[in-house]
Amino acid sequence: MTDNLQLNAEGKLKHFLTIEGLSKPLLTEILDTAESFVGVSDHQIKKVPLLRGKTIVNLFFENSTRTRTTFELAAKRLSADVLSMSIATSSTSKGESLLDTIRNLESMFVDMFVVRHAISGAAHFIAQHTAPHISVINAGDGQHAHPTQAMLDMFTIRQIKKDFAPLRVAIIGDILHSRVARSQIQALNTLGAAEVRVIAPKTLLPAYVETLGVTVSHSLSEGLQDIDVVIMLRLQKERMTSALLPSESEYFKCFGLTEGKLKIAKPDAIVMHPGPINRGVEIESKVADGPQSVILKQVSNGIAVRMAIMSMAMQPQGAF
Amino acid sequence: MRHIHIKQGRIIDPANDIDRIGSIYISDGKIASVTEAPAGFNADTVIDASNQIVCPGFIDLSVRLREPGQSRKATFKSETQAAASAGVTTMCLQPDTKPVIDTPAVAELIKELAQKANYPQVYPIAALTQKLEGNELSSMLALKETGCIAVSNANQPIRNLLILRRAMEYAASHDLLLIFRPNDYWLGNNGCAHEGAVATRYGLPSIPDAAETIALDQCLELAELTRCRVHFGQISCKRSVIKIHQANKYGLAVSADVAIHQLHLTENDIRPFDSAYHVLPPLRTEADKQYLRQGLASGTISSICSDHQPHDIDAKLGAFPETEPGISSLETLLPLMLKLVSQHAITLAQGIAALSEQPARILKLPSGALTPGFPADVCVFDPELSWQVNAENWRSKGTNTPYWHRTLKGRVTHTLQAGKPIFCLQ
Numbered sequence: 173m174t175d176n177l178q179l180n181a182e183g184k185l186k187h188f189l190t191i192e193g194l195s196k197p198l199l200t201e202i203l204d205t206a207e208s209f210v211g212v213s214d215h216q217i218k219k220v221p222l223l224r225g226k227t228i229v230n231l232f233f234e235n236s237t238r239t240r241t242t243f244e245l246a247a248k249r250l251s252a253d254v255l256s257m258s259i260a261t262s263s264t265s266k267g268e269s270l271l272d273t274i275r276n277l278e279s280m281f282v283d284m285f286v287v288r289h290a291i292s293g294a295a296h297f298i299a300q301h302t303a304p305h306i307s308v309i310n311a312g313d314g315q316h317a318h319p320t321q322a323m324l325d326m327f328t329i330r331q332i333k334k335d336f337a338p339l340r341v342a343i344i345g346d347i348l349h350s351r352v353a354r355s356q357i358q359a360l361n362t363l364g365a366a367e368v369r370v371i372a373p374k375t376l377l378p379a380y381v382e383t384l385g386v387t388v389s390h391s392l393s394e395g396l397q398d399i400d401v402v403i404m405l406r407l408q409k410e411r412m413t414s415a416l417l418p419s420e421s422e423y424f425k426c427f428g429l430t431e432g433k434l435k436i437a438k439p440d441a442i443v444m445h446p447g448p449i450n451r452g453v454e455i456e457s458k459v460a461d462g463p464q465s466v467i468l469k470q471v472s473n474g475i476a477v478r479m480a481i482m483s484m485a486m487q488p489q490g491a492f
Numbered sequence: 493m494r495h496i497h498i499k500q501g502r503i504i505d506p507a508n509d510i511d512r513i514g515s516i517y518i519s520d521g522k523i524a525s526v527t528e529a530p531a532g533f534n535a536d537t538v539i540d541a542s543n544q545i546v547c548p549g550f551i552d553l554s555v556r557l558r559e560p561g562q563s564r565k566a567t568f569k570s571e572t573q574a575a576a577s578a579g580v581t582t583m584c585l586q587p588d589t590k591p592v593i594d595t596p597a598v599a600e601l602i603k604e605l606a607q608k609a610n611y612p613q614v615y616p617i618a619a620l621t622q623k624l625e626g627n628e629l630s631s632m633l634a635l636k637e638t639g640c641i642a643v644s645n646a647n648q649p650i651r652n653l654l655i656l657r658r659a660m661e662y663a664a665s666h667d668l669l670l671i672f673r674p675n676d677y678w679l680g681n682n683g684c685a686h687e688g689a690v691a692t693r694y695g696l697p698s699i700p701d702a703a704e705t706i707a708l709d710q711c712l713e714l715a716e717l718t719r720c721r722v723h724f725g726q727i728s729c730k731r732s733v734i735k736i737h738q739a740n741k742y743g744l745a746v747s748a749d750v751a752i753h754q755l756h757l758t759e760n761d762i763r764p765f766d767s768a769y770h771v772l773p774p775l776r777t778e779a780d781k782q783y784l785r786q787g788l789a790s791g792t793i794s795s796i797c798s799d800h801q802p803h804d805i806d807a808k809l810g811a812f813p814e815t816e817p818g819i820s821s822l823e824t825l826l827p828l829m830l831k832l833v834s835q836h837a838i839t840l841a842q843g844i845a846a847l848s849e850q851p852a853r854i855l856k857l858p859s860g861a862l863t864p865g866f867p868a869d870v871c872v873f874d875p876e877l878s879w880q881v882n883a884e885n886w887r888s889k890g891t892n893t894p895y896w897h898r899t900l901k902g903r904v905t906h907t908l909q910a911g912k913p914i915f916c917l918q
Binding site for chain 1: 687688689691692693694695696697698700764765809810811812813814
């Protein structure tokens with residue numbers, strides 16, 4: 173089985189698990205569809221009836237407030253019935269119980285699972301084993317992928333910059349542990365950005381990172397030159413205790429985005445962050461709340477983009 | 493006692509440098525002759541081996557039969573039948589059973605299980621340290637006296653080098669072979685895939701090849717220091733081959749084996765998240781695979797093992813990192829060895845030697861050859877016979893193989909263990 177697992181026989185979206193293997197026209201279609209949903213949230217009645225009568229289950233095996241909320245809102249605005257479940261999971265819980273959870277919910281006539289899980293490959297696994305009429309949306313699996321986050325970032329970039337072709341994009345911080353970064357890199361490369369640059373110390377870069385289609389810099393002041401889009405990643409506090417970094421202050425000194433550092437990038441560069449922000453660790457407040465920041469725009473775009481992906485994955489899948 | 497005549501087969505016996513069409517005569521469980529019929533030989537069984545290859549039975553340096561402790565995965569009965577059908581006449585059982593093979597009682601139990609399964613040639617490998625925890629030495633001498641053929645800490649790294657040193661000294665005092673799978677605990681980092689482009693793309697916890705080569709280096713140094721006999725099990729990367737080659741060149745007699753799947757599969761096969769390819773050590777790069785093949789051809793790696801690890805379905809049903817590693821590999825051992833020959837990586841004689849003569853030499857067993865007087869462990873196989881890996885043809889209880897539903901070439905037709913037919917293809 174290949175990543176075409178995501179597409180049905182007509183090449184339409186069936187599951188949304190990873191950006192890998194999806195074509196530029198399909199990603200563009202997602203962005204265009206999202207565009208049409210942007211207005212919905214401004215209406216007095218913030219709903220369209222596209223998924224009326226459908227049941228969507230948000231299965232969050234890992235905590236998340238923002239992603240879960242935007243998925244829930246997106247589903248509600250599409251008029252679907254939504255059930256959100258937070259399932260505490262221990263590292264010892266195995267595939268059997270994951271599969272059993274899925275099987276149990278399946279028998280309640282669910283149409284779509286939105287899954288977040290701490291293990292890479294969990295969404296693929298569910299998509300491979302769930303009933304054929306059910307769609308699976310990956311809301312983040314381990315360190316593998318977070319494709320809806322990447323698409324809302326692409327949407328935000330396109331809103332402001334219009335065209336991907338001339339763009340040089342820098343992704344800064346903990347690439348190693350970031351599913352967001354992996355999906356962003358794939359999306360930017362598929363959409364044809366001129367350059368994707370990752371900026372981090374070696375301890376926060378995966379081995380052979382250049383095989384992902386990026387250029388590499390270990391210095392923020394060098395790496396920010398000619399950059400149109402600056403994407404900051406969240407730095408987990410536990411990275412200090414696992415000998416990946418000496419201290420927060422040294423990290424901030426080297427890789428924290430300040431007003432001064434941002435001046436090295438192009439003057440019209442935008443600053444993005446998938447959130448939640450660690451102020452004073454990877455980004456200073458002046459930048460996060462400053463004129464070049466589009467961080468809150470990302471959040472509101474999250475609803476439209478997720479509406480687009482959910483409605484596309486649940487479009488009538490041929491005649492039965 | 494039975495007299496068996498295997499006639500008109502192509503006899504390949506690398507230990508005796510034989511490759512010719514001819515007959516083998518077996519009496520009283522032993523090879524009687526590989527030339528003329530002994531005086532007064534009256535065969536009560538004749539096996540026609542025309543267009544087939546007759547060779548020593550295979551000796552597998554690393555298997556798990558899942559008993560005692562995990563009979564839901566597999567049993568001695570199911571796995572010894574799988575072994576017999578694969579031409580394997582001798583197996584070395586890794587000590588990570590439940591309980592661990594760290595007391596003579598467990599070793600006795602294993603011998604009993606083997607007898608009950610009518611497959612007596614299962615040799616337990618004794619745990620090097622108690623419970624494989626790497627803290628205290630096991631009762632190696634008592635274990636040896638119960639029939640353990642070597643000592644090993646299986647897949648559990650020994651973190652404290654002083655303990656490894658002591659264990660090696662003690663093993664050397666009793667002329668015990670250490671089978672060592674090099675894997676540094678810290679660098680291994682609980683990974684599940686090779687640290688390379690694929691693990692990076694899929695965000696999988698990864699194991700660098702340095703986790704293997706650093707542990708291998710340390711063990712080589714300790715072999716020099718302690719004079720313990722060392723065999724490296726399931727080598728997986730290029731630099732390990734180089735290091736073993738260098739050690740041999742400078743007079744340190746260490747040997748090595750490779751698991752058959754490492755000679756055919758690479759990290760690229762695991763995508764996306766196919767748990768059938770989850771093995772330890774992980775599948776590495778194409779360059780590593782080529783180097784392992786060259787190492788085998790040049791003799792730096794002398795043996796091939798199956799590294800047979802049958803699993804129940806649930807063990808492989810989950811997100812990739814959460815599944816259990818290992819392949820049920822006894823029954824694909826011969827066809828995959830033959831594939832190496834057809835791809836010109838090794839000669840047929842080398843392939844057979846790597847499965848018989850060489851492991852026998854490492855274990856100092858009087859087998860692995862068709863020498864008159866040796867136990868008649870014999871495998872007869874049809875190198876051209878194609879078969880599909882499916883439930884009908886499969887005997888192991890573990891169906892966890894990446895080759896499921898594939899068609900492979902080469903199939904065993906007869907297996908004799910100490911002169912006793914233990915398998916005949918219907």
